[in-house]
Amino acid sequence: MRKNFKNKLLAASVLAMLGLLATGSNPQVNAKSYHKAVTKIAGSGTYAIYHHASKQGPSGKFTSTKYFKYSQIQSKQSISTSKGKFWKIIVNGRTVGWVSQDFFARNQISVAAKISLVQNPNFSFNPKDAINYVTDASGTAVNPSKVSVSTTSINSGTAGQTKVEYHYGTASASADVTVRADAKEGIASANKAPQKGPQAVPTWKGGSKSSSRNWNAAHHYTVETRANAFRSNGLTLRTKLFQPRFVSLGYHQAADSMGQVGAIPEGISIHGSNFTVALFNSSSSQKGHLVSYNLKQINKFKAQDLSNLKWSTFKKYSAHIKVSPYIKLGHGQAIGASAKYIYVIANNNTAKNSTASEEILQIRKSDMKINQVWSFRIWNGANGRYIHNATFVDDNTMYCLFHNGSNHLYEYWKVTRSGDTWTPVEVGATKTDFISNHSPVQGFTYDQKHQQFYIGFNDYIFKVAQNGTYRATHRLKVKREIEGMSVSGNKLYVEFAQRGELMAGKTK
Structure with a gap:
């Protein structure tokens, strides 16, 4: 008797671990489906969230999806009930509760409706770069590589229009791609007299050499509890925000590349209170x-x-944290913002100087989706200026940084949009390498008030006037990489790696 009783207990325990037992006594009636984490895409409706769900339906309503429409949503568990299918959602890495499958955007392809390309025979556009997300019948995100497109590549060498059709299962979408008419758009002259810059200084190459106090194995990557103040040559940076390591399930938990949000920061943008x-x-x-x-x-x-x-x-914070879909961002260090949009140059940071065009994404702040795509180019005659670092100061203006390594020269370009046309003009140049060991630029921004640029390498910041005149060096000596810079109003914002830490100081 005791042996049989133990065997029954063991069997019940195994079933429970496998997710075959729910709130009732019959595992076949109340079966829940357990699976690897999947990424879910929120729809436009608002739905109740419940503590429990069984074959009979959900129970214990305690909150609403209105707080989480723009969060990162994942799930490892679902159940079919008499009131439809329900999913147990994980929001920004935290398990929340059960929600109807109707909450999700099902059988949908979200894509930028308008794509405008500069005429350039050396560049072909991949229509999948314009995809925000693709979902199946349950609202689960599908890798865009599985989408069928009517045209897999559009060469931008000849002016014209192409309508691209996207299909996955019963989901479909379309986008209009235009190659602009002006064959000379983007061709300019690099003719500014270089200003004398500082002697190149040494720094390390390849990753941060230190971390914040607790961002290390010895402290188990625990949270920071003390703000920092870094000072150098008249610049003081103070902690504005320590960021979460992940805004999702973490390493080896997210199950797909679309699900994990973090842990490597790159570029940043600040516009008012929006970071x-x-x-x-x-x-x-x-x-x-x-x-x-x-x-x-x-x-x-x-x-x-x-x-x-x-x-x-958590509810309040989730309502004030927005996560984009998993989209093409390039290196992510050519970024900026206006009141309504975020702008990113989705470039290839491994590309050497090239005559290829580069893609600009306009992303709505309201829902974090790609609204429009342009391509642009900066050519000095027939010589390309492939841009790795840029900053956007409004909807129509960006500043770009180009390093001419063979001539030990940095060039500064202002690119202005009129309609869909992006016109480059060189505004300055500095005769220097700034850094002596070819360490890459890791932050670039423009201060409109003082008409000057900030350029970051590891924990160095150089300040340069718009025409290229050198103004100052700030060596912060924190041995953590700068991963982006931005200016808003009279504040310079700097992002440091390990842990992601946003800092702010006054410009002058």
């Missing part, structure tokens, strides 16, 4: 997520540990 950072799950990825924070609504320390926040605080 946007590009996050990647590997240093070699060309795709990632943009995450936007409302700095007025989030404590500089609490956001680090979203999963353990008080529930009311």
